[in-house]
Amino acid sequence: MTEGIRQKAHIEFRLNDEAVEVAFAPHKTLLEVLREDLNLTGTKHGCELGECGTCTVLVDGRAVLSCLVLGLDVEGREVTTVEGMAEEGRLHPLQDTFADLGAAQCGYCTPGFLLVAKELLEANPQPSREEIKEALAGNLCRCTGYIKIYEAVELAAARMRGEEARPAKEIIYGYE
Amino acid sequence: MNRFEWTDAATVHEAISQLNGRAVVKAGGVDLLDRLKEGLEAPQRLVNIRNIRGLDRIEEGKDGLRIGPLVTLARLSEDKLVLERYTALAQAAGRAATPQIRNMATAGGNLLQRPRCWYFRQEEFHCRRKGGERCFALDGENQYHAIFDNQLCAIVHPSALAVPLMAFGARVVLTGSKGAREVELERFFVTPEQDIMRENIIAPDELITEIKVPRLQPATRSFYIKQGEKESFDWPVADVCAVLQTKGNVCLKASIVLGAAAPVPWRASKAEASLAGKVINEQSAREAARLSMEGATPLAQNRYKLAVFEAIVRRAILRQASS
Numbered sequence: 001m002t003e004g005i006r007q008k009a010h011i012e013f014r015l016n017d018e019a020v021e022v023a024f025a026p027h028k029t030l031l032e033v034l035r036e037d038l039n040l041t042g043t044k045h046g047c048e049l050g051e052c053g054t055c056t057v058l059v060d061g062r063a064v065l066s067c068l069v070l071g072l073d074v075e076g077r078e079v080t081t082v083e084g085m086a087e088e089g090r091l092h093p094l095q096d097t098f099a100d101l102g103a104a105q106c107g108y109c110t111p112g113f114l115l116v117a118k119e120l121l122e123a124n125p126q127p128s129r130e131e132i133k134e135a136l137a138g139n140l141c142r143c144t145g146y147i148k149i150y151e152a153v154e155l156a157a158a159r160m161r162g163e164e165a166r167p168a169k170e171i172i173y174g175y176e
Numbered sequence: 177m178n179r180f181e182w183t184d185a186a187t188v189h190e191a192i193s194q195l196n197g198r199a200v201v202k203a204g205g206v207d208l209l210d211r212l213k214e215g216l217e218a219p220q221r222l223v224n225i226r227n228i229r230g231l232d233r234i235e236e237g238k239d240g241l242r243i244g245p246l247v248t249l250a251r252l253s254e255d256k257l258v259l260e261r262y263t264a265l266a267q268a269a270g271r272a273a274t275p276q277i278r279n280m281a282t283a284g285g286n287l288l289q290r291p292r293c294w295y296f297r298q299e300e301f302h303c304r305r306k307g308g309e310r311c312f313a314l315d316g317e318n319q320y321h322a323i324f325d326n327q328l329c330a331i332v333h334p335s336a337l338a339v340p341l342m343a344f345g346a347r348v349v350l351t352g353s354k355g356a357r358e359v360e361l362e363r364f365f366v367t368p369e370q371d372i373m374r375e376n377i378i379a380p381d382e383l384i385t386e387i388k389v390p391r392l393q394p395a396t397r398s399f400y401i402k403q404g405e406k407e408s409f410d411w412p413v414a415d416v417c418a419v420l421q422t423k424g425n426v427c428l429k430a431s432i433v434l435g436a437a438a439p440v441p442w443r444a445s446k447a448e449a450s451l452a453g454k455v456i457n458e459q460s461a462r463e464a465a466r467l468s469m470e471g472a473t474p475l476a477q478n479r480y481k482l483a484v485f486e487a488i489v490r491r492a493i494l495r496q497a498s499s
Contacts, residue, residue, distance in 0.1 A: 009182065025179075026179070026180070026182055027177045027178070027179055027180060027212075029209070048213060049210055049213065050206060050210065050273075050274075050276075050277055053274065053276060056276055062250070062279040063275060063276045063279055064276055064279050064280045065276045065277065065280065067209075068205060068206050068209045068210070068277075068280065069205065069209075069280070070202075070205060070209070070222075072182055072184075072224075073205065073224070073226065075184075116275065116276070133408075134275070134408070135275055137274055137275060137407075137408035137409050138273075138274025138275045138276045138277065138408075138409060
């Protein structure tokens with residue numbers, strides 16, 4: 001019911017597999033709550049208007065833009081940020097392959113890419129290049145030209161399927 | 177963003193009872209948060225309807241398809257029933273915006289978006305639609321603006337779903353403090369001549385509580401095409417839905433609606449009439465496509481849209497013949 005204009009909202013939700021409770025000004029976006037009130041700065045602040053994808057997090061397993069979600073909206077839900085991708089001190093296979101293949105340069109877009117790729121591979125363990133392109137279409141990268149990102153997702157997918165996979169040989173300007 | 181009260185409504189009735197004064201409805205929140213951040217609106221209260229149960233169903237009954245207003249674009253684009261029978265609707269949902277936005281945005285919210293005209297979205301431009309004196313697009317940057325009904329205000333209607341829904345003859349159920357009413361989508365949208373300050377007839381205390389798509393006639397197929405400047409992540413410069421009922425390769429009835437063409441989803445009546453009773457082929461499709469642009473009044477920078485529309489209208493018609 002109506003709660004009046006309050007200085008602070010107080011909610012509980014699950015964040016990276018842990019129960020958290022947090023108080024914040026009610027007009028704050030999830031992005032601001034994560035970065036400013038929960039000190040999880042892995043989620044990046046980009047365009048603020050839903051155009052760049054760098055603030056992507058998973059809510060109940062689906063990729064959403066945390067700049068267009070109010071903090072109040074995740075009460076009782078399950079939120080995953082890039083900080084929640086590593087398990088027991090081991091990086092997620094996507095994090096490994098992004099690092100190994102140079103799929104991150106300046107790195108600002110990387111957390112968003114990692115999370116949409118994680119959503120994709122959980123739904124579709126063997127995506128085609130076209131399906132990967134489609135899934136990552138909401139994320140902008142101004143450094144890599146995307147090819148290395150696609151290759152990193154493909155390699156991580158293969159490893160997660162338990163296949164012995166090596167990175168594709170690097171090709172520069174058409175020469176191996 | 178301004179400070180606001182927050183109401184988490186558990187039922188439709190509870191939401192409606194809170195919709196007074198300067199209150200606005202929040203569902204997916206995609207367009208609303210954008211408007212709040214741009215300073216276009218400063219509501220006193222947000223009424224969150226996202227957690228109301230039962231408003232997120234897709235069901236097929238005797239009289240057709242019923243879509244809850246909270247169904248996301250992602251779900252519409254993936255739903256087997258929608259994909260199989262109401263193909264154009266799934267295609268439109270799946271081509272809109274980006275995967276993340278499709279995970280958030282709802283069907284009801286998609287129909288109720290405010291215009292994306294850059295003059296309307298900028299706080300600094302006090303245009304006619306915001307109570308000002310002039311439309312800045314008419315002699316400004318108008319490459320993405322309307323080519324029909326653009327004398328007073330040249331916005332294009334921003335809803336991707338409205339294009340197939342109107343072509344299917346859908347209706348919306350609006351529920352408010354005085355009860356529920358059912359309106360054809362065709363009469364739901366408002367032209368600038370009717371009221372320049374709004375895009376539809378919904379009252380401040382009403383919610384869209386259902387979208388109804390009538391049962392399709394036998395041998396009816398639908399196809400949606402969106403043409404943007406880029407392959408992904410873009411608003412359409414032109415989009416079209418063609419719903420054709422056929423017998424063999426003869427078209428019995430055609431319903432063709434254009435998006436990004438006018439301040440409301442735009443029915444191409446002459447194109448529809450020209451196809452009825454004709455064999456669907458290159459020639460009849462070309463003629464219908466040409467007629468779909470008859471009466472257009474392009475602005476200084478958007479004449480190119482005519483050729484784009486002609487191409488996608490023709491292709492959407494021919495896809496039915498080949499499918």
